[in-house]
Amino acid sequence: MNYVSRQTLERLPVYLRFLKSQCIDGPINTSAKTIAEALSLTEIQVRKDLAAISDGGKPRIGYITKDLINDLEDFLGYKDVNDAIIVGAGKLGKALMSYKGFAEYGLNIVAGFDTSDEAVGTDEEGKPIFHLDRMEELCRRMNIRIGIITAPADYAQRIADKMVKSGILAIWNFAPAHLEVPDNVLVRNENMAASLAVLSKHLSEQLMNS
Amino acid sequence: MNYVSRQTLERLPVYLRFLKSQCIDGPINTSAKTIAEALSLTEIQVRKDLAAISDGGKPRIGYITKDLINDLEDFLGYKDVNDAIIVGAGKLGKALMSYKGFAEYGLNIVAGFDTSDEAVGTDEEGKPIFHLDRMEELCRRMNIRIGIITAPADYAQRIADKMVKSGILAIWNFAPAHLEVPDNVLVRNENMAASLAVLSKHLSEQLMNS
Incomplete structure (x- = not known):
């Protein structure tokens, strides 16, 4: 697996979305210049980012759009399905x-989890919401590796600890709280x-300027 | 107004939250070292960030916690209330x-806005949801400067254009779309x-490593 920086990794989904938006009636080829101009990036940046995940770029021709889309989806793991659970079955x-x-x-x-008995049941789409006590068992059984925290900040660390104990390796944290986790676990803060x-x-x- | 980098600006709310979490039964003073250790940052970083927004740090004493909280809230504008509107009255x-x-x-x-007649009305808390056609008038009348986009990606650019026309200066974009706006308008992408x-x-x- 190629190493890419966090910054590059965050731009890759943006390239992918742009390419997909072009693809329906767009040209078969796309150049780094076209992408750079559309997304307000430099051409050098785009070239460098894409070189890490695709060897499809050719002088004068650029990239074959559908191949580049394919390479991006492969690299980003969008073709694999990652199961996740969410803790905090409030509005968010x-x-x-x-x-x-x-x-x-x-x-x-x-599935969702909550500590409130009122929240336990199913959501509008019929997805189950369980009591938090059942999280570890369910994560172990289903081999869940991604946990999403949408609980209030005061509970976030305790939930993160519980997630780590349940075998979760990546936490998507919407609570405005700093989380301590072991080195092998990644926390991605959605810092509103x-x-x-x-x-x-x-x-x-x-x-002030106006 | 002091200039601070985007990176510093993003850390300031994290300092604020930490200090507030300490404040109830915590010490009157807080040192940069304490903050750095709690938030996994370097002490130099913390010192530099806080120097930009507060002159309260003293050798040996550190910061008076409540004064630092005050300086952070002042700088971040949390004491001013910013009115905002949201476009796309779906679940998010x-x-x-x-x-x-x-x-x-x-x-x-x-207020919220939507193009679907079904969405128009009030939300559960009684906040009004209007048809999108009324956005410009309402923004002008109420002097709204912040617009939030929670509509599907395909509509995002048209909504952004309409927001700019309505006098909005800062757009918080939850749609996975790249937006083109004039230089004086800021777009903050919540890039899920x-x-x-x-x-x-x-x-x-x-x-793979396991």
């Missing part, structure tokens, strides 16, 4: 559970507070 | 509309596809 948790777009990225949320800080800062600068 | 849109945690960050979502790529890559590496 349920919204993610029922979001059909994840299938495109190979993510399949099989950071996003809000960036937005609000931009706003105050724009309003 | 409604989840964000009803999420009470945003108030802590000074974000107040005043990138997160999934990072998680899935880590997983396949871990499983």
Whole structure:
């Protein structure tokens, strides 16, 4: 497996989406220049990123679009299906559970967990929501490796500990909390507070300049 | 206003959350070292970040915790309330509309918009959902500067164009689409596809090594 930097890895899905949006009635070939211009990146950046995951780029011709899409999907693992569970079956948790777009990225949320007895049952799509006590057993049995946290921040660390104990290797954390995990476990923070800080800062600068 | 880098700006809410979690029964003072250790950062990094937004750090004493919290909240604009609108009143849109945690960050979502007549009405909390045709008028009248996009990717650019026309200066984009906007408008992408790529890559590496 080729090593790619975190920054490159985060750009790959953006290339993939652009290529797919072009593909229906687009040209058979795509150049790094076209991609770079469409996505406001430099051509060198695009070339370098794509070289790590595809050997399809040819001088003058560029990339065969469908082959590059294929290479990207292969590399990103979108063809494998990763089963995941979610802890915290509140509004956000349920919204993610029922979001059909994840299938495109190979993510399949099989069940939700919550500590509230009221939440236990099934969601609107019929996916099961269990009591948190049953998480470890279910994760072990189904070999679940991805856990999503949509619980309040105060519970996030305890949930993460429980996930690690259940054999989970990658945690997608929507709670605004810093999590401590062993080295072999990856935490990806969906840091909404950071996003809000960036937005609000931009706003105050724009309003001061106007 | 002090200039801080995007990276620093994204860490500031994390410092704030940590300090607040300490504050109830914690010490009156906090050192950069304590913060660094708790958040797995280097002390130099923490010192540098905090120097940009507070002049409260003293040798041997560190920071007065409540003053530092105050400086962070001031700088991040959490004390000002920013009104926002959201376009795309599906599950994710409604989840964000009803999420009470945003108030802590000074974000107040005043209304939702959708093109589907079925979506128009009020959400569970009684917040109004209007037809998209009314967005410009409402944004102009209420001086709305922040727009949130939770619509499908194919509509995202058209919505962004409409937002720009409505006077919006900062767009929080949850649609997996690249948006073109004028220079004075900031787009913050909540790139879930990138997160999934990072998680899935880590997983396949871990499983290959085991």
